[in-house]
Amino acid sequence: MTTPDPSREPEPTKPAGTATTPYKDRVYRSPAGVVGGVLVLAIVAWLGIDAVVVGEGRTPWLALATMLFLMPVVFAYTLRPAVFVNDDRLRIRNPLRLIVLPWGQVASLRSGFSNEVVDDSGTTYQLWALPVSVRARSRAARQDARAARAAARAGQGGSGRARAGAAVPGGVVGAADLGTDAAVAGGPRRAETDQAMDELRELHERRQGEPGTQGEVTVRWAYEIIAPAVAGAVLLGVLWGLG
Template identity: 45%
Template sequence: MTDSDGTPDQGSAAPEQKYADRVQRSVPGIIAGVMLLAIAGWLIIDAVINGTGRTPWIALAAAPVFAFPVIAYTLRPAVLSNDRRLLVRNPLRTIDVPWASVEGLKAGYSVELFAGGKKYQVWAVPVSLRQRKRANRTAARAAASGDTTSSRWSVPAGRTARPGQSDPTRAWSDQVVSELQELADTNAANPLAAGEARVTWCWWIIAPTLVGLVALVALIAAT
């Protein structure tokens, strides 16, 4: 097909991203969240079925107060990246940053994103000091033995680094930060990666939690 000026039609998807979003998130956090929700669900259902008086209503009011924060802090956090932007899903906020606006990333005691003159915590990539120390010991042993292959980045291009999968001499959080910084440096000049950072609040987490909290306080005060 051709456009009206006779040039080949590139299609509407031509300027879009080169690859789908890469996703980084904490697997232990997800597992912990699922377990907490399962235990809380069992306790709440038991209270609703077997409770007397206001107990079933208190249990129902407590459900969103517990469930939504657990979802926010364990299941929701994620980091998505492509050739256009970096999207950070924190418990209560979403930070959408085009690569041109990324000023830097740092993994200290936590992973931090610097954009638009502000600093944002990246909840989805927790820093494990124990893992970092173990990686440093592995790197020291590799250096002492003259083994250079064990410290080589081994994740193929386009794939997400996973703990223990790629470079045993670097902690997972440090690997993720390096990968994201490389994407920022590579795509900063991309015209589609221009723009300012946008921050939005996660109201589907905040609103039900507040409503449940008000109902819970009212029910407890009425007893």
């Protein structure tokens, strides 16, 4: 499940006739990924440091090489992924790449087995920070079904209660009708990542034609992650090869 960072809220716009203040970046992450990454990194660090301190022979070197390889990889796939959004662009921080797409270059945002963005050239980029959860979708569908059944039961007896409420001075509406109206007004429930994708699609529709949202798509490899992981893998291979 993924939730937007509550500390990143859009700033209010200025009154009509003045320039508007652009949105600050809103950040979407996977809380489960962050928690899991912190736990795995803590375990790797604990075991590795213990092996370095008390190990003998090649063990400390093997432990160092393993930590050098594993920790950047775990960080890349758990703590690093994030999606940054503002009025002008969509910035996707995936495990090994950073992709910046101006809204004018975004062709579509689609959801299937994964959440993806497609640019005007047809290139597809996966949103690692917004993983699709079949379980969350099923849970939202079950909650919708229960709400619909409750609203239907309330509606069956609502007319009598509404008439009883109408007899009260001021024309009070029956509680059942209020509950039914609230259920209808609330709309269907959505999984959190699906809600995030809906927000991105809405912002894309509003902003894709604006002058400030044009530009080129840029992609940068995360060499700060790749370099230590490769160094750790090479060192680990050399140590194992030496026997």
